Amino acid sequence: MSTQQEHASHRPDAVAAPSRFPLREVVLFGALLVAVLGVYAIMGIAYSTRMLVEAACYAILALGLTIQWGYAGQFNAGVMGFVALGGFCAMFFSVPVNDAFWGTELPGELGRVLLYLAAAVMLVFGATRLDRLGVPRKLRTLIAIVLAVVLYLVVISMLREVTGEIESRAGFIGGLGLPAWTGWIVGGALAGGVGYLIGHICLGLRSDYLAIATLGIAEIIKAFLKNSDWLTRGTATVSPLPWPTPGPSTLGFTLSRALYLSLTAAMIAVIFFLLHRAYHAPWGRMIRAIRDNEVAASAMGKDINRRRLEIFVLGCILMGIGGGALTSFNSLFDPQGYLPLNHTFLVLVMVILGGPGNNLGTIFGAVAVYIIWIMSEPLALALMNLAVWVGEGAFGWEAPSNLDSRALQARVFVIGLLITLVLRFAPQGLLPEKVKHHG
Template structure:
């Protein structure tokens, strides 16, 4: 028998017992929620879980495929939500019907010219200007032009807020905002990756966390663009809304859209994972020095995977904002839009797309149902306590909401202790 051929024969596939048991448990939990909470509430929970599944897939290819720890998921989610709002909201005639668009465009043109001037000043050494003098000229020009542009920009934005409230939207189909949201998140991720991917994993996490807070602060304070803390609502849906066909059916249609998106993303990611490109990404993750010695462009491939993950985060953020029918920059929180996604990936298994989907649905069910379950248990305890003469505490609803954090913290502790690679760990095929 040919030894070389025998080495390449794949081992017989086992029955996926663990996968079947875990997904059966999730299905049982979903059915239980439907029976207890009703169809409208449960369908809403599944739609939000599907949006989080897209976010988790974006994180699992960054962390699971390439070992890049992105702690700034929230920022890319917010960019996707902003695009969903900006492109789908109706046109604000109070803004577009005035001279304000021309003035805003003029200021933006000034900003572009200022950037080009400063960039040109940094290249003066090529025509014989000493480097020290070149740097001094660039710094002075940068400060002066920045103050001039900011002063002009503030004057225009104050006028926009006073006369029109904010710019408004572009009145385009919802899908356009979702696509642009993914593209914008990917574009921002490209520039972040060019700067930060050379850092170690812990420094990369710190850098992305800080950048996410910067994005949130900009969106929250740009009242002329996003209305800031005043929020923008209602955002249009890509399917008929609850006012037209009822809550349950409208949410079911929305769920079909997000489920179709997940199916396409899952198929493409699975193909990429098993393709030579995926094997190369994993080789870079496992042994960067060996991969570089084989002639692989490490920085280029790491940037590709980082941008791809950011695109999915922006897409999921856009779908989530549209479903909530509201854009609130202040509502983006590291706990809800970074840590929760991280828990989903850890529970399911970094690098395993199927495990990530399981983790997203399971963790979101636990996150949502922790509060009503905790409230139910507290009410039972208070009923028993009243019979014993105990004093009944107040703010039971807020106390029950705090149980979410406790339950998720306990969950992540147990997973890291007993299943550090996740409940469905990554399966890497070895070829002889």
């Protein structure tokens, strides 16, 4: 072999695997299309379109999780909390203005308490930096703890007094009367901000600490929204929420839902395009290098914690946006409606089924799992009714009276069986991440 041929054989592009026809993708998406058409034939256009809109919102959530878990190996067990933040912002920005609150002196009193709260946070933060002035660290820590407890008791008593007045005189503070999409954007920003605080503390530790922290923060967010009647009406819920598109009262259920589906599909297309470009850019290759070999990436001078924080915040932003879109579509904000099973575990199953790190696989997994989740109840009910009919006719069995609730519980069994089969036979997902190998 000549020297020129030897040099050519060592070039990465000389040994890169040739592109193949995406047979698996075509088959899987073809089967998914058949399933969707079957649902339309069985359940009708209006119901099926609603299901697809919700599946599209879940796809945005799943894309947020797959870039955290698939791109950077970060396990986020608190997706529900970021979804709830997005839903709260969608409600707060789109609900009409409450004149019973804004037309009184209550906004000024609430603003004054919030200023006291900000000042208290700054004082406690300053106390944690007293060691820079020569104060011993143990004494600094003691001062910061005592100051935090005292200021908390003072501020919380003032806040309870004001919020009690708001609840008795105005019900709750209401919204801002802005378009719903503004709440989606702010919800993404708020979720990203909370994600930054969590990541700034936990991403330098082991991954299990991140999972515990996100799980705890999600429950804290839910508890705060549930018990803040002055802000969210708590268990009383807020409804109806405006849509960013013409609603059913204007266009009817079918057409309005189809228009909402078009909006969410356009959002997914934009997000997919940006994530695809980022994945194949130097930034994406650096993120995957950190995931695959952190020691080697650190030896090359990469800022590990900073890049991890970037990807974690980006995923949280997508979860906030998806949560806002889902809450607006349901036209109801109910803090109790955010459940770990529906808004964390289900999203996790979508990513596992589709393939962590593969954006196209994640979209497939989101739609497929949500169809299974929704359709398993009516299919289970139909099978139960068939079994009851056969049992009554052939064996004289007495039909149980709670078939509906049992069919609803069958969804959990079906999803559990699905995730077990996937982990057994396709642990990398049905559409695994495509990793290019070069010689």
